[in-house]
Amino acid sequence: MTALDVKNLTKRYPSFTLDDVSFTLETGKICGLVGANGAGKSTTLKGIMGLIPTEGEVEIFGIPASSPEAKPLVGYAGGGFRFYAQKKVKTLGRVVSTFYPKWSDEIFYGKLKLFGIDAEKKISTLSEGMKVKLSLALALSHGARLLILDEPTSDLDPVSREELCDTLSDLVQTDGVSVLFSTHITSDLSRLADGVVLLANGKVVVRERLETLLQTYSLAEFPSRETAQGLGVKRVGNVFRSLVSRGFVRQGVQVREPSLDEIIVHLEYERRAEK
Amino acid sequence: MTAKLLKKEFALCLHPTCILFLLFSAFVFIPNYPYEVMFFFSGLSVFFVCLTGRENGDLTFSCTLPVRKQDVAVARVLFCNILQVALLVLAGLMTAIKECCLPEAAQVNMAGTTANLAFLGYGAILLGAFNLIFFPMYFKNSARVGIPFVVAAAVQFVIIALLVVLRFASPAYAEIFCAPDNYFAVEKAAVFIVGIVFYAGATIFSAYLSARIFKKTDL
Numbered sequence A: 001m002t003a004l005d006v007k008n009l010t011k012r013y014p015s016f017t018l019d020d021v022s023f024t025l026e027t028g029k030i031c032g033l034v035g036a037n038g039a040g041k042s043t044t045l046k047g048i049m050g051l052i053p054t055e056g057e058v059e060i061f062g063i064p065a066s067s068p069e070a071k072p073l074v075g076y077a078g079g080g081f082r083f084y085a086q087k088k089v090k091t092l093g094r095v096v097s098t099f100y101p102k103w104s105d106e107i108f109y110g111k112l113k114l115f116g117i118d119a120e121k122k123i124s125t126l127s128e129g130m131k132v133k134l135s136l137a138l139a140l141s142h143g144a145r146l147l148i149l150d151e152p153t154s155d156l157d158p159v160s161r162e163e164l165c166d167t168l169s170d171l172v173q174t175d176g177v178s179v180l181f182s183t184h185i186t187s188d189l190s191r192l193a194d195g196v197v198l199l200a201n202g203k204v205v206v207r208e209r210l211e212t213l214l215q216t217y218s219l220a221e222f223p224s225r226e227t228a229q230g231l232g233v234k235r236v237g238n239v240f241r242s243l244v245s246r247g248f249v250r251q252g253v254q255v256r257e258p259s260l261d262e263i264i265v266h267l268e269y270e271r272r273a274e275k
Numbered sequence B: 001m002t003a004k005l006l007k008k009e010f011a012l013c014l015h016p017t018c019i020l021f022l023l024f025s026a027f028v029f030i031p032n033y034p035y036e037v038m039f040f041f042s043g044l045s046v047f048f049v050c051l052t053g054r055e056n057g058d059l060t061f062s063c064t065l066p067v068r069k070q071d072v073a074v075a076r077v078l079f080c081n082i083l084q085v086a087l088l089v090l091a092g093l094m095t096a097i098k099e100c101c102l103p104e105a106a107q108v109n110m111a112g113t114t115a116n117l118a119f120l121g122y123g124a125i126l127l128g129a130f131n132l133i134f135f136p137m138y139f140k141n142s143a144r145v146g147i148p149f150v151v152a153a154a155v156q157f158v159i160i161a162l163l164v165v166l167r168f169a170s171p172a173y174a175e176i177f178c179a180p181d182n183y184f185a186v187e188k189a190a191v192f193i194v195g196i197v198f199y200a201g202a203t204i205f206s207a208y209l210s211a212r213i214f215k216k217t218d219l
Helices: A041-049 A089-097 A105-115 A128-141 A158-175 A186-192 A210-216 A260-274 B002-013 B016-029 B037-055 B058-064 B069-101 B117-140 B146-169 B171-177 B185-215
Strands: A002-012 A017-026 A030-034 A055-060 A074-077 A146-150 A178-183 A195-200 A203-209 A217-222 A231-236 A239-245 A254-256
Touching (some): A002 A041, A002 A178, A017 A041, A017 A178, A017 A203, A030 A041, A030 A186, A041 A178, A074 A128, A089 B002, A128 A146, A128 A158, A158 A186, A186 A260, A195 A210, A203 A210, A203 A260, A210 A217, A210 A260, A217 A260, A231 A260, B016 B037, B016 B069, B037 B058, B037 B069, B037 B146, B069 B117, B117 B185, B146 B171, B171 B185
Parallel strands (some): A030 A178, A030 A195, A074 A146, A146 A178
Antiparallel strands (some): A002 A017, A002 A055, A195 A203
């Protein structure tokens, strides 16, 4: 079943357009939304959540995202996680609970305990990682089946990031939730995601299963620009690197498997060169 | 759903100054003082609510709840509306106590409008004018809370200045509207009713406009 279906999502600003963004996320999968700063990741997520008026269609488990039935199925945590810093965790939980008929205090306090969050503490005293986990606890307590997270790992230290990735991974395994998260930390993607949507300048450049994407390309190192071919030719030290099709062979050219970071960087260079 | 949002406003958005500034209704006991400033402070507490709301990401958070975006705007206006009505009721109560306890000579305000029914009507007009200006501007761009407040407060001060000037420029006005309630009660009651009607109309229109604007606003 499709957890999230985004069709032709478009948002026009005077200096930027989110242009016809379409992708799907299957139930129980994790999808990473990646792209350079200003590529349109947050705009896409806000458009899905209805925080900004957009053109196009968004369906959540087959229900239009704008309908009141869809919102309880979604848990959203925007960048910064700065909600009500001076309030206690339990106060926020109590207030949020009134909006959801399926809210479970048992799940809420259970998840808080699991994540090591003291309900009596003020939100301001929680670490950034704990704040993200609080968002997850709130979402799961009202029965959210789809988590939409805007750069959940960007403010975290490596250990907290690892913990959060473990948590998300566990939630998908144990609770069967689906996750769409934006990030520019591709190591998180490699670790977590089943699929990747790469945005560049408001457009979807790649929409692929992570495994397929990694198997599509090789990274070639050419001795000169003249001999270089492939996507996104870029000088690195004394060689010129580019993405080539898997299976590419040429004498004097070293070929190896690229990292996800390298694929994203070279695709971005290729897009800029075309422009 | 509005009731739930109101509960959220009280639990998460109520700024301490909202309660503190309600106590300014006791200003009416200060001899010879421009009592209308209490309505400016009411606007200031609304400003603080919206300012801390901005720092807390309140509007974004509220819009992720299972509510319509426009309901979030209406609930905020209604929340502030409750605080304003509470101020008017308290000011009325304080005025009544003052009129019961103090001799007539001590009731007359030599620095501006006397605390009486007309004063409450003017207060309602000041609050209604604030709502009409502040909320639609605020919901157009909630990141810029200061500008709507400065504009709304400036209009309030113009109205207050007008009332003070009238008090001294027109002896007839002063005789009718700055006397205790025992005198010219009908005229003062008329001002009170006009004030309440203006307040209700301005606030309803402000909520309607805010909801429409906020629906189209980017968060």
